Amino acid sequence: SYELTQPPSVSVSPGQTARITCSGDAxxxxxxxxxxxxxxxxxxxxxxxxxxxxxxxxxRFSGSSSGTTVTLxxxxxxxxxxxxxxxxxxxxxxxxxxxxxxxxxxx
Amino acid sequence: xxxxxQSGAEVKKPGESLKISCKGSGYSFTNYWIVWxxxxxxxxxxxxxxxxxxxxxxxxxxxxxxxxxxxxxxSISTAFLQWSSLKASDTAMYxxxxxxxxxxxxxxxxxxGTLVTxxx
Numbered sequence: 747s748y749e750l751t752q753p754p755s756v757s758v759s760p761g762q763t764a765r766i767t768c769s770g771d772a773x774x775x776x777x778x779x780x781x782x783x784x785x786x787x788x789x790x791x792x793x794x795x796x797x798x799x800x801x802x803x804x805x806r807f808s809g810s811s812s813g814t815t816v817t818l819x820x821x822x823x824x825x826x827x828x829x830x831x832x833x834x835x836x837x838x839x840x841x842x843x844x845x846x847x848x849x850x851x852x853x
Numbered sequence: 854x855x856x857x858x859q860s861g862a863e864v865k866k867p868g869e870s871l872k873i874s875c876k877g878s879g880y881s882f883t884n885y886w887i888v889w890x891x892x893x894x895x896x897x898x899x900x901x902x903x904x905x906x907x908x909x910x911x912x913x914x915x916x917x918x919x920x921x922x923x924x925x926x927x928s929i930s931t932a933f934l935q936w937s938s939l940k941a942s943d944t945a946m947y948x949x950x951x952x953x954x955x956x957x958x959x960x961x962x963x964x965x966g967t968l969v970t971x972x973x
Contacts, residue, residue, distance in 0.1 A: 842888065
């Protein structure tokens with residue numbers, strides 16, 4: 747079955763930049779979305795349509811796409827950004843799929 | 854204010870049936886698709902399926918086809934996820950979420966989750 751592959755973990759110091767990648771063969775054909783999930787909470791949409799930011803999401807969150815890889819960038823990381831992050835897209839049969847997830851640790 | 858409110862935690866035995874709910878408010882429930890997402894303990898998010906409450910058009914992920922039933926009652930703005938015979942491996946947190954009006958809007962609002970525990 748189709749998979750979206752993310753690194754299991756990313757560590758970053760406060761104020762630095764965190765980059766989380768998501769790779770999948772169908773990404774050139776389908777938009778990607780990013781969700782933040784803090785412990786004990788429901789996921790929250792932070793990026794849609796590869797690079798758009800929903801209202802209320804800080805500008806330090808940005809998304810980009812290049813070929814079969816999409817990237818979530820968190821610039822000027824803050825302690826409150828420590829969370830799990832999941833990419834999401836669709837496969838060739840238009841079935842939604844989530845990435846494997848990345849734990850972001852703020853050192 | 855858009856809200857999705859899910860039913861409370863459940864503890865069930867293997868073989869029992871279960872139906873959990875997700876009630877939408879603050880928007881036109883019939884015009885937005887609702888998805889269900891599973892999260893097993895300590896694991897990632899898994900897409901289960903999607904329903905359009907306006908006409909109950911439903912699609913399942915192949916991984917969940919035949920394992921669960923997704924339905925909706927637009928008269929009470931509520932979507933449902935049900936099992937006819939639970940297994941221990943169904944133990945998980947289940948989330949409902951709204952897909953934005955445009956198909957490219959993502960899952961923009963989420964319920965708080967329903968924890969289902971299946972144990973003998």
